Amino acid sequence: MDLLQRAVERERNHKLPLRWALEQDSVWDHVFACVCCERVRGEEERREPRSEVCIRCVRAAGFEG
Numbered sequence: 398m399d400l401l402q403r404a405v406e407r408e409r410n411h412k413l414p415l416r417w418a419l420e421q422d423s424v425w426d427h428v429f430a431c432v433c434c435e436r437v438r439g440e441e442e443r444r445e446p447r448s449e450v451c452i453r454c455v456r457a458a459g460f461e462g
Contacts, residue, residue, distance in 0.1 A: 427439060429449065430449075431449065431450055431453075432450060433454035
């Protein structure tokens with residue numbers, strides 16, 4: 398390889414986008430948008446594990462959460 402080709406290769410490798418490692422976790426993996434109040438809530442505030450409604454909206458509607 399000549400010097401110019403090596404420099405181009407180094408620059409190309411340097412500008413590669415950063416990638417998340419598979420074992421890393423993101424905050425967005427643990428939040429959801431409630432379909433009633435449209436607020437972003439934590440996973441612990443879901444009515445049920447796959448529900449799209451937060452426990453606050455359930456209680457505001459008069460149901461026991």
